[in-house]
Amino acid sequence: MPNMAVFDEARAQEIIAEHIGLEGPLLPILHAFNEEFGYVDDAAVPLIAQALNITRAEVHGVLTFYHDFRRVPAGRHMLKICRAEACQSRGSEDVARRCLSELGVDWHQTTRDGELTVEPVYCLGLCASGPAALLDDEPLGQLDPKKLAGAVEEVCGS
Amino acid sequence: MTRIFIPKDVAALAIGADKVAKKIAEIAAARRLDVTVVRTGSRGMFFLEPLVEVETAAGRIGYGPVAPADVPALFDADFLNGGAHSLRIGRPEDHPYLARQTRLTFARCGITDPLSLVDYAELGGWRGLKRAIEMGPPAIVNEVTQSGLRGRGGAGFPTGIKWKTVADTQADRKYVVCNADEGDSGTFADRMVMEGDPFMLIEGMTIAAIAVGATKGFVYCRSEYPHAIRTFNEALRLARCGGWLGPDVAGSKHSFDIELRVGAGAYVCGEETALLDSLEGKRGIVRAKPPLPAHKGLFQRPTVVNNVLSFAAVPFILAEGGKAYADFGMGRSRGTMPIQIAGNVRYGGLFETAFGLTLGEIVNDIGGGTLSGRPVRAVQCGGPLGAYFPPSLFDTPFDYEAFTARDGLIGHGGVVVFDDTVDMAQMARFAMEFCAIESCGKCTPCRIGAVRGKEVIERIMLGTNVDANITLLEDLCQTMKFGSLCALGGFVPYPVMSALRHYPEDFRPRAAAVAAE
C-alpha cells in the first residue's frame, strides 16, 4: 500500500484500459486508482466517464457513495480501527481514543508528517479476537493501547 | 518428516501465527529436524489461536495458544511426537468445543491446506458436484428443496424455492451471485470459508449454476477482507487449472466461471439488490421489489443471490442427500448453523451445530461467559440490526421462528456478548449512528430518521425531557419499521427498542441515581 504514485494521465488511461472489458467495470477501475495513487483524483473522473460512456455526474455519484474511495491522497500508511459492536464489547473505543490522541488526529485524518491515515472500519471479521485493526494489510487482534502504539511505531518509525 | 499445521486464517495471523511459524521453522532448521509446515484455515477455536498441530502416530495433537516465546520449550518437550506441555490440548477433535459440534459445512476447515486440490478431493470434495452433474437440474433443485436449507445471509428464505424460480425463468443469460459482504459485526463464518475451504464455495456455486442454467458467477466480497480476497482468487485460478471451472466443468457439458469482485466499504451493499447495483458499477441503492432478482437480477437477467454459507451447505446436501441434512435441526429450521460466538466472551469462535440449542447454552456453556469474568448483561444476535437479549431470555432456542417470536433475529448467526459495564443507551445510540452512516438514502424514514434517532437518544442520555424524548424515540422507531424499504432502516428499531425495553434504567441514569439515594 505505501509509496503512492502521483496522478498521471497516461497511467490513468492504462488502468482504465486494463479493466474496461469487465462486466460492470466502474468499481474495479475506482479500486485500481485507489490502489495505485492512494486516492481517486478529480482529473480521473472525466477520463472514466468518457471511456465508459456515462456522465461525469454518474462517476462522481459512485465515487462519493462508497466509503473506500478517497478523494484526497492518504498518508503513506493506513490504519483502520474497528468500531463495531463486538470490538466495542472488548474495549475498542478506549483503544481507538488513546491512539488518536497520541497521534494528534481525528478519524479520517492524516498525521502531520503524512505517515499515517486513520479510518474507522465496521468489522474485520476478527470479532472473537478484538479489539481489532488493520495496519496496511497486517491484521491486529487482542489490542490494547500499548500494543497498537507499538505496531504503529514499527510501521511508521518514531 | 513431521508435518506441522499452523493456521493462516486472518484471526490467527492477527495474534502472531506468522511469527510462531517462523520461529518453528528457525528452530527446526537449527536442530536439523525434518519438518514441513502446512498452513491451514482455522478450526474456529479462536481462544486457542495460534493453534499449532503436529502429525503424530496418535493422530494430530494440538498446542495452543502458542506465543513465539513458547516455541523452544515445545521443541524441548518433544512436541513433534506429541510430548506433554502445558499448552497441549490433545487431539483437537476430542476437545469439548469441537466434540460437541456437528460439522457439515466446516468439516475440512482448519484441517486441510485450503489451496490444495488434493486435500480437497481426499476429504470428500467434488462428490456433490459429480452427483449433481449426473442427476441433472430438476433433481438438484429437488434435493436442495428437500434439505430444507434456508438462506444463511439473514432473511432465511428457502434456497430450493429461489433456485426453482431462476431455473424456471427463460433468458439468454443467467447469473449466480454469492453474497460475501458479511457486514454484520460478530460474524466471520463467510470469511473462514473463503480463507479456509474456498473450493467448497466454488463447488456450491457451480452446483447452483448447473441447477439453474447459469454460465457466469460473481462473488461480491467486502474490501475489509484482503486475506480472503487473495486466497479466494488463488483458489479460482487453481480450480480453473484443474478443470473444475471453465467451458466444460468437471468434464461435463456445462460451462461456468466465477469472478471475484470487491466491495467498497458500504454495509448496505450486503442487501442483495444494492449488491447487484454495485456489481453493475452503480451506487449501492436498494431496488424496490418486484421484480425479484430471481426474475430480473444482475444486468436484468435471472440471478440466484445466496450467502456464502448457503452455497457452502450445498456440496454436503448433494453428496449425502437432502434428507441427511434435514435430519438435523428443529421445526422449520433444518440442518446446521455455523454460530459465531464473539465479543466479550471467554471461548469465542465458530460453533457449527444443529438448530435448537438455547441462547443460554451458547453463551454460558459453550462460550464460557464473559472474557472479563464479569456477569453477562446483554447479547446481540444477528448483527447490528439484531435485538439485544438479556439473560432472562436465555431460554430462547436458536431457531428462526423462536427468535422472531421474541422480536429478535438469527440473521447470519452472530452472537455478541457484553458484560455488565455496557451502557445500553450508548449501544442504542450506536445502532442509529451506524444506520445513519450506512443508509443508502432512498427512503426518508431511514435517511433522516436515523440521524434524528441518534440525536434523540443523545438528549435522553443527557437527561433532557426524558419521558417526552422516549415517546418520540418509540414513535420514530415505528415510522422507521414500517416506512423503510429494506431491513437497514426497517430493523434498526430492533436493537434500539430491545435496549429500551430490557434496560430502561440505562435511559434514565439520573432518575435511577435519585431513586438510589
Ligand SMILES: Cc1cc2nc3c(=O)[nH]c(=O)nc-3n(C[C@H](O)[C@H](O)[C@H](O)COP(=O)(O)O)c2cc1C
Ligand atoms: C442492510 C442489509 C445488509 C445485508 N447484508 C448481508 C450480507 O452481508 N451478507 C448476506 O449474505 N446477506 C445480507 N443481507 C441479506 C441479503 O439481502 C439477502 O437476503 C441474502 O444475500 C440472500 O441470500 P440467502 O438466501 O442465501 O441468505 C443483507 C440485507 C440487508 C437489508
Ligand code: SF4
Ligand atoms: S431503509 Fe435505508 S438503506 Fe434501506 S432502502 Fe431505505 S434508505 Fe436505503
Ligand code: FES
Ligand atoms: S466487530 Fe471488530 S472485527 Fe468484527
